[in-house]
Amino acid sequence: YNWHVIPNIDGHNPDAILQAIKEAKAVTDKPSLLCCKTIIGYGAPNLAGTEKTHGAPLGEDEVAGARKKLGWNYPAFVIPNDVYAAWDAREKGTAAEASWQDKFNAYQQKYPELAAELLRRINQKLPAHWQEKSKSFIQTANREGESIATRKASQKALNQYGALLPELVGGSADLSESNCTHYSLSKDINREQPGGNYIYYGVREFGMSAIMNGIALHGGFIPFGGTFLVFCDYARNAVRLSALMKQRVIYVYSHDSIGLGEDGPTHQPIEHASMLRLTPNMSVWRPCDVVETAVAWKKAIEHVNGPTALLLTRQTTPHETRDENTLNQIERGGYILKDCGGTPDIILIATGSEVSLAVQAFEQLTAQGKKIRVVSMPSTDVFDAQDAAYRESVLPAAIRKRIAIEAGATGYWYKYVGLDGTVIGIDRYGESAPAKAVYQALNITTEHIIQTCGDYL
Amino acid sequence: YNWHVIPNIDGHNPDAILQAIKEAKAVTDKPSLLCCKTIIGYGAPNLAGTEKTHGAPLGEDEVAGARKKLGWNYPAFVIPNDVYAAWDAREKGTAAEASWQDKFNAYQQKYPELAAELLRRINQKLPAHWQEKSKSFIQTANREGESIATRKASQKALNQYGALLPELVGGSADLSESNCTHYSLSKDINREQPGGNYIYYGVREFGMSAIMNGIALHGGFIPFGGTFLVFCDYARNAVRLSALMKQRVIYVYSHDSIGLGEDGPTHQPIEHASMLRLTPNMSVWRPCDVVETAVAWKKAIEHVNGPTALLLTRQTTPHETRDENTLNQIERGGYILKDCGGTPDIILIATGSEVSLAVQAFEQLTAQGKKIRVVSMPSTDVFDAQDAAYRESVLPAAIRKRIAIEAGATGYWYKYVGLDGTVIGIDRYGESAPAKAVYQALNITTEHIIQTCGDYL
Numbered sequence: 001y002n003w004h005v006i007p008n009i010d011g012h013n014p015d016a017i018l019q020a021i022k023e024a025k026a027v028t029d030k031p032s033l034l035c036c037k038t039i040i041g042y043g044a045p046n047l048a049g050t051e052k053t054h055g056a057p058l059g060e061d062e063v064a065g066a067r068k069k070l071g072w073n074y075p076a077f078v079i080p081n082d083v084y085a086a087w088d089a090r091e092k093g094t095a096a097e098a099s100w101q102d103k104f105n106a107y108q109q110k111y112p113e114l115a116a117e118l119l120r121r122i123n124q125k126l127p128a129h130w131q132e133k134s135k136s137f138i139q140t141a142n143r144e145g146e147s148i149a150t151r152k153a154s155q156k157a158l159n160q161y162g163a164l165l166p167e168l169v170g171g172s173a174d175l176s177e178s179n180c181t182h183y184s185l186s187k188d189i190n191r192e193q194p195g196g197n198y199i200y201y202g203v204r205e206f207g208m209s210a211i212m213n214g215i216a217l218h219g220g221f222i223p224f225g226g227t228f229l230v231f232c233d234y235a236r237n238a239v240r241l242s243a244l245m246k247q248r249v250i251y252v253y254s255h256d257s258i259g260l261g262e263d264g265p266t267h268q269p270i271e272h273a274s275m276l277r278l279t280p281n282m283s284v285w286r287p288c289d290v291v292e293t294a295v296a297w298k299k300a301i302e303h304v305n306g307p308t309a310l311l312l313t314r315q316t317t318p319h320e321t322r323d324e325n326t327l328n329q330i331e332r333g334g335y336i337l338k339d340c341g342g343t344p345d346i347i348l349i350a351t352g353s354e355v356s357l358a359v360q361a362f363e364q365l366t367a368q369g370k371k372i373r374v375v376s377m378p379s380t381d382v383f384d385a386q387d388a389a390y391r392e393s394v395l396p397a398a399i400r401k402r403i404a405i406e407a408g409a410t411g412y413w414y415k416y417v418g419l420d421g422t423v424i425g426i427d428r429y430g431e432s433a434p435a436k437a438v439y440q441a442l443n444i445t446t447e448h449i450i451q452t453c454g455d456y457l
Numbered sequence: 458y459n460w461h462v463i464p465n466i467d468g469h470n471p472d473a474i475l476q477a478i479k480e481a482k483a484v485t486d487k488p489s490l491l492c493c494k495t496i497i498g499y500g501a502p503n504l505a506g507t508e509k510t511h512g513a514p515l516g517e518d519e520v521a522g523a524r525k526k527l528g529w530n531y532p533a534f535v536i537p538n539d540v541y542a543a544w545d546a547r548e549k550g551t552a553a554e555a556s557w558q559d560k561f562n563a564y565q566q567k568y569p570e571l572a573a574e575l576l577r578r579i580n581q582k583l584p585a586h587w588q589e590k591s592k593s594f595i596q597t598a599n600r601e602g603e604s605i606a607t608r609k610a611s612q613k614a615l616n617q618y619g620a621l622l623p624e625l626v627g628g629s630a631d632l633s634e635s636n637c638t639h640y641s642l643s644k645d646i647n648r649e650q651p652g653g654n655y656i657y658y659g660v661r662e663f664g665m666s667a668i669m670n671g672i673a674l675h676g677g678f679i680p681f682g683g684t685f686l687v688f689c690d691y692a693r694n695a696v697r698l699s700a701l702m703k704q705r706v707i708y709v710y711s712h713d714s715i716g717l718g719e720d721g722p723t724h725q726p727i728e729h730a731s732m733l734r735l736t737p738n739m740s741v742w743r744p745c746d747v748v749e750t751a752v753a754w755k756k757a758i759e760h761v762n763g764p765t766a767l768l769l770t771r772q773t774t775p776h777e778t779r780d781e782n783t784l785n786q787i788e789r790g791g792y793i794l795k796d797c798g799g800t801p802d803i804i805l806i807a808t809g810s811e812v813s814l815a816v817q818a819f820e821q822l823t824a825q826g827k828k829i830r831v832v833s834m835p836s837t838d839v840f841d842a843q844d845a846a847y848r849e850s851v852l853p854a855a856i857r858k859r860i861a862i863e864a865g866a867t868g869y870w871y872k873y874v875g876l877d878g879t880v881i882g883i884d885r886y887g888e889s890a891p892a893k894a895v896y897q898a899l900n901i902t903t904e905h906i907i908q909t910c911g912d913y914l
Binding site: 051244416 | 508512634635690691693694697698701722723727728731732734735736737738854857866868869871872873875876877884885886
């Protein structure tokens with residue numbers, strides 16, 4: 001792989017290590033790998049060289065023996081003054097910081113706008129007109145009412161928000177065309193164009209996710225990267241670290257259910273939406289149409305203290321009509337999309353591509369005089385973070401006839417429907433067929449919702 | 458890696474491929490890798506060589522053009538007789554099968570016991586005295602009442618069941634000592650001892666899981682392999698394939714919660730137990746003591762149509778006392794471990810290391826005259842598969858004051874406690890400290906259970 005490798009360094013010999021570091025620093029056209037040979041638990045008279053020094057304390061006698069062997073004659077936790085002085089970097093650090101600050105002050109005087117922009121990005125602030133322009137985009141999307149796949153809606157959102165956010169760094173694990181992550185302002189990063197903003201990660205979901213963690217930790221950029229939802233399995237560990245480290249990394253997971261159709265069970269996520277929701281600090285959005293997708297992207301960008309997963313359809317989803325007030329509720333994660341007059345008999349809760357099935361059931365049942373409410377719940381974590389009064393207004397505790405509908409594992413949804421509720425979902429693996437046929441075969445249909453309502457009424 | 462590599466084969470030239478296969482077959486001391494150079498969508502006049510031929514149908518014109526270019530003059534789905542005849546392997550296959558059967562019949566006559574044993578293993582049957590001996594082991598464990606970590610209880614179970622099951626093939630991803638997967642009859646597999654039954658997989662959770670899938674698909678063996686629960690993330694994809702392919706692979710996941718202590722949040726699973734439960738066909742057991750661990754292993758071995766995950770503690774768990782009837786209920790996945798007379802006011806549902814906290818709360822509250830039931834729920838999927846009458850007897854629909862306790866994500870448990878219930882769990886990352894201190898800090902305590910009961914009563 002064209003590394004500069006220094007093998008067989010005696011890892012217990014400081015001079016040998018220093019020599020290797022000097023040698024490595026002299027090589028400036030490639031990365032260096034220093035291979036130090038060491039003995040585990042070096043110095044411990046009886047346990048050195050065994051796995052017993054890895055996971056358990058050495059014990060008093062071994063520690064005493066190791067001190068003797070290493071010529072370390074100080075009490076526990078005492079650092080001799082000469083060692084302390086040799087490692088004291090405060091003066092050097094203060095000088096380095098002051099020098100950097102002088103340089104930045106000069107830059108700021110010469111280029112006040114660029115300096116302000118740099119500080120904005122490093123401090124994770126959004127541009128001045130962000131709120132105004134993002135809201136305007138969402139309103140336009142609501143007015144235009146286009147019916148397209150939410151992965152395409154995601155690309156539309158990127159076209160808009162991308163123009164406001166030069167700090168976006170996109171990419172995909174070899175699925176740019178399918179994830180719709182490449183947008184109008186994407187400039188590929190390569191040898192000729194190191195200043196681009198789009199990375200072709202290859203079929204490397206783990207590498208992509210880990211690199212995005214690094215970009216986020218560096219600061220000044222907002223990384224986002226795409227793959228199919230089911231392939232988040234290949235990156236679970238790195239995705240979990242985004243969440244554990246509370247980094248703003250945006251995962252664009254398209255092909256989010258059996259609705260992807262022909263690729264079949266290996267490609268059809270079942271448990272993944274719930275798995276991501278159960279991962280602490282991870283915000284998850286599964287929007288139902290262009291409008292919710294625009295809101296999901298806005299919330300992902302504004303969510304600076306953790307990652308967001310956007311779960312998007314391959315297949316077309318219909319636009320849902322909303323008045324201004326309903327539109328403004330989307331960002332609360334869960335909201336009343338359709339309602340009856342008075343107290344509903346049944347609440348339907350749905351996400352993503354299943355919202356339209358719930359709305360169709362609502363329309364048919366409403367025409368029959370039934371009292372139904374449809375709650376669209378694109379983000380359970382954002383909904384859970386709302387105040388109790390709002391949550392009660394959407395899902396009143398007294399209404400127990402509840403049906404959750406999601407083309408995925410059912411277990412998590414009892415949190416919202418309780419012991420008297422029903423979950424219409426999928427607790428098995430999918431099938432390979434066109435999307436509509438798979439939905440029919442696995443009984444994720446308007447008819448099934450209407451029938452379940454009938455059982456209640 | 459010491460492969461025999463044949464590069465640059467023209468992948469569109471059958472003769473070149475045949476030649477390469479012959480060359481590869483002649484090399485018998487290493488595996489061969491044949492690298493065929495091909496053009497994607499070869500033959501399609503306008504789309505060949507582009508990604509457009511990967512995921513979408515070619516369309517009529519391109520298909521017609523490709524047929525012309527490839528000289529294929531037959532209608533769609535028609536296979537010419539000469540091609541069909543050349544690929545017809547029925548005669549050859551019948552002869553091969555008959556020859557194998559003759560060989561096996563001769564073997565069976567000469568070694569009737571060995572042949573019967575081979576057929577038993579291949580047909581996934583358990584040995585004649587399996588039920589009797591496994592039950593006797595479970596009863597002994599219940600009588601002895603030892604209090605040890607469930608990972609150690611797992612090793613005890615292996616010592617017993619292993620003696621009955623020569624088809625077990627164990628291993629660990631570099632954590633044999635910690636997972637307690639190496640047992641009294643383990644014989645390491647290596648160059649000198651290819652007939653062993655224990656594989657040192659190295660730090661390769663994915664490789665281990667994928668290899669176990671292969672062993673299970675081959676048949677005749679029962680593979681099991683260990684790692685820490687949190688590291689199942691590194692193998693999610695292979696673990697999911699065990700489940701999708703319904704293979705009997707046994708995952709031994711020790712260090713199953715914050716109870717692992719000092720290694721801290723990167724090593725402490727939170728969402729993992731629920732994630733595995735939501736994965737279709739995966740059976741999950743989180744036993745609370747030696748006895749439940751013995752039952753969990755028995756059920757894992759008897760579960761021939763899918764994988765099982767055994768979630769085991771690092772820390773000691775106390776033995777729970779049970780009468781004969783209670784003992785027999787464990788294999789139903791969830792059962793009444795402690796009960797009051799008459800109808801309970803509150804049901805506590807707990808798994809694994811949290812069962813003892815629930816039992817302590819039960820004892821204190823019972824002493825105060827409260828009516829409490831403790832349900833131990835080591836396997837939710839096995840419990841869910843019981844008949845409705847049994848489930849109702851354990852968790853009566855009318856009793857809504859329910860508290861689930863598990864040192865992990867809470868979301869899944871509302872399935873059992875409903876909208877009126879409470880889940881005592883952990884919806885954040887853990888902390889590095891001794892197990893008891895972490896439990897205290899994250900409020901997974903008997904006091905918290907008692908206080909929550911107080912709120913209900």
